[in-house]
Amino acid sequence: MRWSEAFIPTLREAPKDAVTVSHRLLLRGGFIKSLASGIHTYLPLGWRVLKKVMRIIREEMDRIGGQELHMPALTPAELWEETGRWEEYGDEMFRVKDRKKRDYALAPTHEEIITELARKEIRSYRDLPQIWYQIQMKFRDELRPRGGVLRARSFLMKDSYSLDRDWDGLARSYELHYEAYTRIFERCKLPAVVVEASAGIMGGSESHEFMVLSESGEDSLVICSCGYSANTEVGEADPVPVEFKDGELKKVHTPVEGTVEKITEFLGIPAYHLMKSLMYVHEGKPIFVVIRGDYDIDERKLVSIFPGIRPAHPEEIKEWTGAPAGYISPVGLNIPVYADLSLKGGKGLTSGANEEFYHLTGISLERDVKVKEWVDVRLVKTGDRCRRCGKEVEVRRAIELGHIFKLGTKYSEAMRATFLDRDGKEKPIVMGSYGIGVERIMATAIEVYHDENGIIWPISIAPYEVILLSLNPSNPEVRETAERIYRELGNVEILYDDRDEQPGVKFKDADLIGIPVRVVVGERGLKRGVVEVKKRKEKESVEVEPGKVKEVVMKMREELYGY
RNA sequence: CGGGGCGUAGCGCAGCCUGGUUAGCGCGCCUGCCUUGGGAGCAGGAGGUCGGUGGUUCAAAUCCACUCGCCCCGACCA
Structure with a gap:
């Protein structure tokens, strides 16, 4: 492709709304264009990347026996009502009505549709197992789209579904997907870690x-050197053990701001000898949740234990305890107390x-607080102890690229998708569901591979393999040499920058869009009979005679592919 | 949904507080000249319902009210 004829609208400055590295570079490089919050157009360059990602996905899905099909995105409400997800999905589901006022969903996922297909078509154990997959736009009205393409409201997903006779079969299908996913991310050069997750x-x-570790990620992982890793939403780790020293209950004057920092500094005590007391409202009534001072509460855990819980308002706290938030505790109050496990044995x-500006010291949970229930609501953090090996774990941010689920018979039972087994009995199909975010692979590759000048694509998903710069096309020798090289490299994916632009512009653009191999034809080099070839990720270029360019480029290309 | 911020040309911004003629600047875009190894220079030019609606006023980008959109931080998910 000649750049002069291509639609690659690069930007010198990124729109101010883009904050995440991948979002900025995708916008600046002319890969995507945003249409509305969480909705994007994929421009030619971006679409080339996505097509390559999809090709890798298809090859690996086909390799495990997956069969590609394509389901509608517009789906009747009745199917979703059968499984209860018409209600369960809530506001995240885009809903539309047809002219007869019938309800439809823009599918956020396709379990119901695949199960509908299976129950109509699968009769016998002979029809199983099956792996069916598709790559398609999904629609989710996200609470908060963010990071450009990282969390979008319409996005491409490879979703596959396995249909098996029994749980052993599901285990095999699951294993096959695990392997396919591992290969897909390897081929995209993304260092994925696999973690236990919540369904x-x-x-x-x-x-x-x-998962791929990245500060732009929205998930956090608990990682231990022993190999244990999990999403913090299900991750287990023990609090750092500390010693509690018994003491007498005493009231002390604390004329400072009621924060953990200020109070511990004023009293000269470590944060873990503080009992953080927080008030929430659950089912219309106040409750106390207490946790060790060096920890925070994981609101996700809290909500899963106390559905519908909310923090108490400052006025409510004042009313129930007589003091502002920084100076409260359950001691002496008749309000139910839930204590985090980090306080076990606390004294x-x-x-x-x-009372404002007063604290109690020497509180013993056993003696002074009536703990209604011990709960695990602690936000796991770096330094906590691995439950398997006892070593310190690390908590890191990560981007979720793929998720695999053993569904079992949840959908097949709800929708009566059954088959007749060898023994003549009717049984529910045992199902699995597996997803990959296609744009996320593109964005994550940028998060992982970029420098101050732009993207450094892994060659397997680069929009072009080679970029050829003709530094001064008005010089006949430069132009002719570049044209000749362009023709010679006709069988690789090459972008030929033949624009009438300053050299600086071409260098900057080439770095920005991140093509892995760059060939530069310029007057300066030609005077000495050479052109330059360079990998995007390397600093130094090699000088080669024009006649040898093809050979050198092909070699670099192979190195990058890792053949 | 809670908290924070922003809407002025394709992109980045100034002007607004303290209302007052044709609403500015840089980049980009168009024409010509010139230039060609890391986002050149000169000259000329195009491009705006100042997010929208309503109000205050002789007069609104500027003040007030409402509204829409977008981004960031938190609770959900590929």
């Missing part, structure tokens, strides 16, 4: 996520005295 609205028994603790 959420999908349901089912077991699920794993394929000699400091917490509010329910």
Whole structure:
């Protein structure tokens, strides 16, 4: 492709709304264009990347026996009502009505549709197993789209579904997907870690996520050097053990701001000898949740234990305890107390005295607080202890690229998708569901591979393999040499920058869009009979005679592919 | 949904507080000249319902009210 004829609208400055590295570079490089919040157009360059990603996905899905099909995105409400997800999905589901006022959903996922297909078509155990997949736009009205393409409201997903006779069969299908996913991310040069995850609205028994560590990620992982890793939403780790020293209950004057920092500094005590007392409202009534001072509460855990819980308002706290938030504790109050496990055995603790500028020291949970229930609501953090090996774990941000679920018979039972087994009995199909975010692979590759000048694509998903710069096309020798090289490299994916632009512009653009191999034809080199070839990720270029360019380029290309 | 911020030309911004003629600047875009190894220079030019609606006023980008959109931080998910 000649750049002079291509539609590659690069930007010198990124739109101010783009904050995430991948979002900025995708916008600046002319890969995507945003249409509305979380909705994007994929421009020619971006679409080339996505097509390559999809090709890799298809090859690996086909390799495990997957068969590609394509389901509608517009789906009748009745199907979703059968499984209860018409209600369960809530506001995240885009809903439309037809002219007869019948309800439809723009599918956020396709379990119901695949199960409908299976129950109509699968009769006998002889029809199983099956792996069916598709790559398609999904629609989810996300609470908050973010990071450009990282969390979008319409996005491409490869979703596959396995249909098996029994749980052993499901285990095999699951394993096959695990392997396919591993290969897909390897081929995209993305270092994915596999973690245990929660199944959420999908349901089912077991699920794993394929994650890539990145500060732009929205998930956080607990990682231990012993090999244990999990999403913090299901991750287990023990609090750092500390010693509690018993003491007498005393009221002390604390004329400072009621924050953990200020109070511990004023009293000269470590944060873990503080009992953080927080008030929430659950089912219309106040409750206390207490946790060790060096920890925070994981609101996700809290909500799963106390559905519908909300933090108490400042006025409510004042009314119930007589003090502002920084000076409260359950001691002496008749309000139910839920204590986090980090406080197990807690004594000699400091917490509010329910009077502004006063705290209590020497609190013993056993003696002074009526704990209604011990709960695990602690936000796991770096330094916590691995439950398997006892070593310190690390908490890191990550991007979720893929998620696999063992659904079991949740959908097949709800929708009566059954088959007749060898023994003549009717049994529900045992199902699995598996997803990959296509644009996320593109964005994550940028998050992982970029420098201050732009993207450095892994060659397997680069929009072009080679970029050829003709530094001064008005010089006949430069132009002719570049044209000749362009023709010679006709069988690789090459972008030929033949524009009438300053050299600087071409260098900057080439770096920005991140093509892995760059060939430069310029006057300066030609005077010495050479052109330059360079990998995007390397600093130094090699000088080669024009006649040898093809050979050198092909070699670099192979190195990059890792053949 | 809670918290924070932003809407002025394709992109980045100034002007608004303290209302007052044709609403500015840089980049980009068009024409010509010139230039050609890391986003050149000169000259000329095109491009705006100042997010929208309503109000205050002789007069609104500027003040007030409502509204829509977008981004960021938190609770959900590929």
